Amino acid sequence: MGNLAWWEMELPQGTVRFDARKATILGYSPERFVHYSDFTSLLHPEDYERTMQAMQDHITGKVPRYLVDYRICAADGSYHWFRDIGGVTRSNPDGSPQIVTGIVMDITAVKGMESELAKKHEELQAAFAQLAANEKVLQWNYAELEKSSTVLARREEEFRNLFTNMEEGLATHELVVGTDGRVADYRILSVNPSFERILGIRAAEIIGKTGKEAYKTSDSPYLDIYSRVARTRKPESFVTYFPPMDKHFRISVYSPKAGRFATIFSDISKEFRQEEALRKKNTDLEAAYEELTATGEEIRQNFEKLIENQHELRKSEERYRRIVETAREGIWAMDREFRTTFVNRQFAEFLGYPPEEMIGRDIYSYIPEDERVDLRQKLEERKIGKAGSYEWRYLTKKGEVRWGLVSATPLFAADGTFDGSFAMVTDITAQKDTEFALKEKNASLEAAYEEMTATEEELRQNLEELGRNQNDLRKSEEKFRRIVETTHEGIWMWDPDLKITFVNARMAEMHGYVEKEMLGRCITDFIDPGDRLTSDAEIKNRRQGISGHMELRQVRKDGSVIWVQISSTPLKGCNGEFLGAFAMLTDITERKRAEMALRQANRQLNLLSSITRHDILNNITVIRSHLLLAEEAAHEPSERAFLKKIGSVTHSIRDQIDFTKVYKDLGTNEPQWQALEKVIAKLALPPGISLQNETDGLEIYADLLLEKVFYNLLDNTVRHGEKADRVRITCTTASEGLVLSWEDNGAGIPDKNKEAIFDKGFGKNTGLGLFLVREILSITGITIREAGTPGSGARFEITLPGGTFRFANAGTS
Secondary structure (H helix, E strand, O other): OOOOEEEEEEOOOOEEEEOHHHHHHOOOOHHHOOEHHHHHOOEOHHHHHHHHHHHHHHHOOOOOOEEEEEEEEOOOOOEEEEEEEEEEEEEOOOOOEEEEEEEEEEHHHHHHHHHHHOOOHHHHHHHHHHHHHHHHHHHHHHHHHHHHHHHHHHHHHHHHHHHHHEOOEEEEEEEEEOOOOOEEEEEEEEEOHHHHHHHOOOHHHHOOOEHHHHHOOOOOOOHHHHHHHHHHOOOEEEEEEEHHHOEEEEEEEEOOOOOEEEEEEEEOHHHHHHHHHHHHHHHHHHHHHHHHOOOHHHHHHHHHHHHHHHHHHHHHOOOOOEOOOOOOOEEEEEOOOOEEEEEOHHHHHHHOOOHHHHOOOEHHHHOOHHHHHHHHHHHHHHHOOOOEEEEEEEEOOOOOEEEEEEEEEEEEOOOOOEEEEEEEEEEOOOOOOOOOOOOOOOOOHHHHHHHHHHHHHHHHHHHHHHHHHHHHHHHHHHHHHHHHHHOOOEEEEEOOOOEEEEEOHHHHHHHOOOHHHHOOOEHHHHEOHHHHHHHHHHHHHHHOOOOEEEEEEEEOOOOOEEEEEEEEEEEEOOOOOEEEEEEEEEEOHHHHHHHHHHHHHHHHHHHHHHHHHHHHHHHHHHHHHHHHHHHHHOOOHHHHHHHHHHHHHHHHHHHHHHHHHHHOOOOOOOOEEEEHHHHHHOOOOOOOOEEEEOOOOEEEEEOOOHHHHHHHHHHHHHHHOOOOOEEEEEEEEEOOEEEEEEEEOOOOOOHHHOOHHHOOOOOOOOOOHHHHHHHHHHOOOOEEEEOOEOOOEOEEEEEEEOOOEEEOOOOEO
């Protein structure tokens, strides 16, 4: 098994002569070694005393032969195992040893040498004892590597779960450089599931493609920004509209290594539409002021300032969500024929096989007969690119049935063809101890020796395999670590005692600390006292397994206060026990300042509106008084008709002024959660009309004028329902969120008027009621439409998107 060399040492000087191959195996020049100590100084610390003692025992006559295995440091810093065999070949006249001669070989060569030396009975016992000692060393190394691999696997899984389960889309890329040395494009290397969900593009369709090919554009989107970040290694964030998808995105980009960059993005189209609705409301208000007062130019300037503040607010907003589930799972990879190509140790132990025995076997070998029909259907889904998560039964090597929770994902080659499947399997049966027993040693020493050498070979192979796996896990861990450490959002994790177990650099920077100063501290140390009740309620939700989002104030090291938006997810163990929580935090201090500036501007506009409205109403009162006097003095019918026309217009102006009194408060206060049952209870039902509320604990996140919505819906029923005597409020789930229905049994609304009734000025009365209803709801992205049947009653359907509704004691929707 190769690499045999001789050596000779002269005593007591310790000078050595040796075959140059021993030095070249280690990567040294032979001139490096002159004295015995030149070799012993490179011994592994754990082997030094044992090796020196073995030589001492031989030259003092305690043992007839010098035989020892040891590790020695090579030029590249690694350790090589060698075995020395030798003895005294020349003695001095007084019988003391003069020259010791021997041979040296690497660990694999030892086996061949010992096989030959086994024929010599007197040397077999010593070789056997040495091999037994070597086996213990290998077993210890195996156990240590196994522990290290387990830790690496767990950490890799944590980072992989972050990559896989975060709500934001994430993609990694590399720059494509043209022949002229300039950046020409970028190539997509990997994407997470949220990338596929948000953009509606399958990973298999774009991984490996350039930006132009993936997004079907003449130029790769945002190439100038991405190449700048990859070149400078400085992260950037921006908000953009992408016309091919008709969507607005908030994108954070950073560079984990030179020539590469990663993007984290979220779809903010809904927030953008809400902002557009608020902008439209401000435009309508500006138009109303222009009609009512001669100070319109000043109002327009104020609104332009307001719009500018809103634009700055939108640029500062950043929202990220993260759901992380951690579990210790088995890993199973298969080829396109569903033959096993890789299993990790945990999955092999789950089925009672050694890993190498499972390689090459098809999936049906581990599935009970009555499950195989359903299994074929699952495998067909893998072939067409469909992932799946389900519970499944497996047959162990002993024929026992065990349950596993499977998360399976298809794998595709670069050309898009199906190339296999990857599965993560969690043992959900009771854990059983795996009994290991050594075979009985044969009576003869040769048989025992063969058994020990076979065990040593198996351990060596396992060590090599674990070493390779450890290297792969280290690379994977490094990949996900770079994502966490270079992201623009703060990240922290805390345990069941609320103690911080992890923070990234961005989180520490946001709070003015270094990372180690925050570790071990309670998360409540960083919460502003004014937000402790909100924080305590959210912590309670985490303990109950409920994810959530919140905005609250936190205290920095220097005592200053910042606003943060938190997306938090509970962490659970294999048995469902609460392990703590994971959270991503975004600094929204600038956004909050812009919001306060926006509300201050609205308050100033409302003050101006109140003064103007009061002056106009006083003038209208004077006009109406003079009209009454003019009507009494008029004698001609034509004059009276003309005066009545003026009186009607004056009354209409007064109604418009009264409407602005209600409309002025729209959007000036932050939306809040409001119990629908309490809002409905404030309605004054007229005699003859009954109301039935079937929403059972529904709470709505809306403007504080929500009560006006249902007041106007009731007013519409009373004024236009004609025969209506019953109102029913119900709610049903839909793909858009929750649909809340207000339904009466009146005359209904003609089809041609179903959309027009929400226009300002439409109708027999003021024409402002349902217009105001739609404006109030639009503040938080809620929509309304009329969907009743003419002649059978009106039915107003209010669609509440996710995040704007919840049910009491059930957490956020």
